[in-house]
Amino acid sequence: MTELNPYIPFLSEITEVIKHTEIEYTFRMTFNGDVKPGQFFEVSLPKFGEAPISVSGIGDGTVDLTIRKVGKVTDEIFENYVGDTLFLRGPYGNGFDIANYKGKEILLVAGGTGLSPVKGIVDYFSAHPEDCKGFTLLVGFKSPKDMLFKKDFEIWKKNINVIMTVDYPDEEYDGNCGLVTQYIPELMIKGLTDAVGIVVGPPIMMKCTISDLLAKGFKEENLWISQERKMCCGIGKCGHCKIDDTYICLDGPVFNYTKGKFLKD
Amino acid sequence: MGYQTTTEKMNAIFSDLSKDYLIYAPKRFVGDGTFTSIDTIRYGEITDLAEIEFAEKSDYSFKEVLLPISETLFYFTENEMKEADAPKKGAIVFLRSCDLHGLKRMDTIYLENGAVDTYYKRLRDHTKFILMGCENSFENCFCVSMGTQQSKDYDAYLKVDGDTVLVDSRWDYLDTALTDATPAPVIADSVTTNDTVVTIPETVPQTLFDAPFWEEYGNRCIACGRCNFVCPTCTCFTMQDIFYTDNGKAGERRRVWASCHVDGYTDMAGGHAFRNDKGQRMRFKVLHKVNDYKRRFGTHMCIGCGRCDDVCPEYISFANCINKLNTLVNDAAKEEN
Ligand SMILES: Cc1cc2nc3c(=O)[nH]c(=O)nc-3n(C[C@H](O)[C@H](O)[C@H](O)COP(=O)(O)OP(=O)(O)OC[C@H]3O[C@@H](n4cnc5c(N)ncnc54)[C@H](O)[C@@H]3O)c2cc1C
Ligand code: SF4
Ligand code: SF4
Ligand code: FES
Numbered sequence: 018m019t020e021l022n023p024y025i026p027f028l029s030e031i032t033e034v035i036k037h038t039e040i041e042y043t044f045r046m047t048f049n050g051d052v053k054p055g056q057f058f059e060v061s062l063p064k065f066g067e068a069p070i071s072v073s074g075i076g077d078g079t080v081d082l083t084i085r086k087v088g089k090v091t092d093e094i095f096e097n098y099v100g101d102t103l104f105l106r107g108p109y110g111n112g113f114d115i116a117n118y119k120g121k122e123i124l125l126v127a128g129g130t131g132l133s134p135v136k137g138i139v140d141y142f143s144a145h146p147e148d149c150k151g152f153t154l155l156v157g158f159k160s161p162k163d164m165l166f167k168k169d170f171e172i173w174k175k176n177i178n179v180i181m182t183v184d185y186p187d188e189e190y191d192g193n194c195g196l197v198t199q200y201i202p203e204l205m206i207k208g209l210t211d212a213v214g215i216v217v218g219p220p221i222m223m224k225c226t227i228s229d230l231l232a233k234g235f236k237e238e239n240l241w242i243s244q245e246r247k248m249c250c251g252i253g254k255c256g257h258c259k260i261d262d263t264y265i266c267l268d269g270p271v272f273n274y275t276k277g278k279f280l281k282d
Numbered sequence: 283m284g285y286q287t288t289t290e291k292m293n294a295i296f297s298d299l300s301k302d303y304l305i306y307a308p309k310r311f312v313g314d315g316t317f318t319s320i321d322t323i324r325y326g327e328i329t330d331l332a333e334i335e336f337a338e339k340s341d342y343s344f345k346e347v348l349l350p351i352s353e354t355l356f357y358f359t360e361n362e363m364k365e366a367d368a369p370k371k372g373a374i375v376f377l378r379s380c381d382l383h384g385l386k387r388m389d390t391i392y393l394e395n396g397a398v399d400t401y402y403k404r405l406r407d408h409t410k411f412i413l414m415g416c417e418n419s420f421e422n423c424f425c426v427s428m429g430t431q432q433s434k435d436y437d438a439y440l441k442v443d444g445d446t447v448l449v450d451s452r453w454d455y456l457d458t459a460l461t462d463a464t465p466a467p468v469i470a471d472s473v474t475t476n477d478t479v480v481t482i483p484e485t486v487p488q489t490l491f492d493a494p495f496w497e498e499y500g501n502r503c504i505a506c507g508r509c510n511f512v513c514p515t516c517t518c519f520t521m522q523d524i525f526y527t528d529n530g531k532a533g534e535r536r537r538v539w540a541s542c543h544v545d546g547y548t549d550m551a552g553g554h555a556f557r558n559d560k561g562q563r564m565r566f567k568v569l570h571k572v573n574d575y576k577r578r579f580g581t582h583m584c585i586g587c588g589r590c591d592d593v594c595p596e597y598i599s600f601a602n603c604i605n606k607l608n609t610l611v612n613d614a615a616k617e618e619n
Contacts, residue, residue, distance in 0.1 A: 022356075022365055022400040023397040023398075023399075023400065024355050024356070024400065024401075024535075025355075025356055025363050025365060026363065028361065062523075063358035063359075063360065063363075063523065063531070063533060063535070064358075064523050064525045064531070064533050065523060066521060066522075066523050067521060102361075104363075220554075245550065246548065246550070246556075247547070247548050247549060247550050249519065249520050249521050249537075249540075250519075250521075252396040252397040252399075253391070253395040253396025253397070254391060254392060254395070254396065254397075254399055254517070254519070255518055255519050255520065255521075255537075255540065256517065256518030256519075256540070256542070257518065257520070257540070257547060257548065259570070261569070261574045262574035262575070262577040262578040264395065264396070266396070267395070267396045279488065281488055281491055282548070282556035282557055282562075282566075
């Protein structure tokens with residue numbers, strides 16, 4: 018049998034566009050097939066190129082891609098999504114395995130768009146809170162204007178413990194302020210020996226959060242992170258994502274911290 | 283099976299083969315080098331054995347036959363994609379033992395590490411490899427240190443000596459074509475020593491990743507990427523979309539060679555980049571060639587052809603770097619004890 022050409026994307030329909038901020042929209046795309054939170058697709062725009070984008074939600078015959086408008090490919094997606102379709106290839110990467118977290122006490126710490134790759138985990142445990150011992154979502158955004166998934170937060174708040182904070186509040190804002198790390202000391206974690214910590218966000222945020230969680234008593238083997246690197250193929254060929262003997266696109270982007278701590282660019 | 287034949291006979295066979303194959307071999311391009319007075323030896327199509335440069339090492343490797351510098355993957359219109367056609371003919375490639383080992387490194391990345399690469403496979407499946415022997419080691423070669431000085435994975439070995447050609451064939455087609463030739467024991471020429479000897483440290487601890495050792499390279503390297511481009515085992519690429527007219531919808535996606543020494547290799551959105559320091563890029567490359575690739579795939583990536591040392595405009599020596607690194611690793615281990 019001839020193998021499928023992995024570089025040729027397929028057409029996927031945009032069934033819905035959810036606008037979070039001026040520059041961040043979720044595109045709900047038709048997709049039938051196995052996919053996990055934390056995996057990613059290459060959004061492939063003829064003439065403009067490709068951009069790896071995490072799966073931010075999994076529906077019945079759909080996947081959500083939450084895209085931040087930052088450059089050549091992503092600008093074009095925002096300007097011309099009226100086309101109703103996008104070319105995709107994937108899903109790629111290992112993704113998060115929900116089974117690793119079932120029955121555990123879970124703390125998920127996300128910074129900004131870092132919430133996208135883990136949103137599927139939050140969705141799952143918000144819908145099935147009985148599948149874990151407790152779920153705390155600690156999220157930080159730059160400012161109230163940068164908040165993503167506002168509607169989802171309304172649902173999550175009913176089922177799981179949610180702490181949201183912003184770095185730079187504005188006049189109307191009356192919630193938590195400051196970095197996510199400020200909220201770690203006060204968190205009540207019952208069984209630190211098996212509590213799970215999942216941390217995704219900008220590199221500095223991940224570094225500080227992990228160090229605080231370790232100081233709090235989390236075990237290294239119970240911590241999980243997701244990494245972003247430049248990617249031109251998603252399938253272990255182009256080399257750009259490689260760190261040491263690890264290909265982020267194949268072996269990651271999700272890593273247990275016992276492995277993730279050795280990733281040195 | 284070994285044969286002795288003539289250049290005339292062999293050229294006739296290649297002439298027949300050229301109906302189905304393009305024949306690539308290292309050729310001398312006069313006055314084409316960095317300076318006009320210098321020749322380059324690089325791969326090109328040949329029709330006659332006399333065109334092949336047997337006496338010297340090629341400046342560039344054969345890799346562009348299987349991994350073109352710029353390769354069209356598919357053509358697109360707004361809503362349609364069409365895979366680029368494969369070349370109609372297969373390829374025959376003349377190469378040396380070290381490069382034949384390099385082929386295995388390419389296979390590992392393109393056929394085994396993740397999905398099978400359609401474009402590589404379709405070229406690879408229709409390529410035959412003809413070994414050129416090495417009577418002497420060339421400048422900067424260190425194949426013996428890498429264990430790549432001999433290879434059995436050829437379709438044929440061929441040696442030209444005046445009008446005589448010695449062939450060791452593992453290719454049915456050639457065996458048939460050479461039925462009338464004189465059987466002869468043919469053993470491929472290979473070297474047993476090189477002037478350059480490298481000792482590779484067993485493991486390089488991460489604590490040495492930021493050692494001051496790398497700074498010297500940071501000061502000297504100009505990030506030109508030539509060492510990557512001449513390397514038979516460098517396989518990285520970047521995607522590139524081009525379109526035929528500004529407002530038209532039609533165009534093509536290509537992949538083009540990329541280099542981990544060159545700026546932009548790790549750039550991400552928001553201007554974030556890793557390894558801004560050129561010394562760190564040297565560390566990344568060196569350890570890929572002789573450390574982390576082996577941990578992942580079981581053999582070193584470097585095959586010891588020494589072309590990176592031949593080409594570097596700043597006279598940076600990869601071989602020296604490995605040897606100095608070995609000393610550094612040993613010293614660090616001693617300090618710990
Ligand atoms: C595993 C993974 C998951 C990601 N998930 C998301 C997500 O869910 N939502 C989101 O908005 N963004 C995500 N990103 C980042 C996103 O891929 C980049 O923002 C996007 O590629 C920028 O493309 P652009 O053409 O619009 O920008 P460009 O015009 O290309 O330029 C912006 C910058 O992005 C760099 N860049 C170009 N291509 C890539 C690439 N393939 N990977 C990384 N950087 C690149 C360029 O070098 C340049 O510095 C993810 C990245 C990775 C690796
Ligand atoms: S490295 Fe060895 S096999 Fe390669 S060209 Fe030099 S002598 Fe020949
Ligand atoms: S050839 Fe020399 S100067 Fe150019 S990138 Fe390689 S090491 Fe640096
Ligand atoms: S993205 Fe190309 S090798 Fe990982």
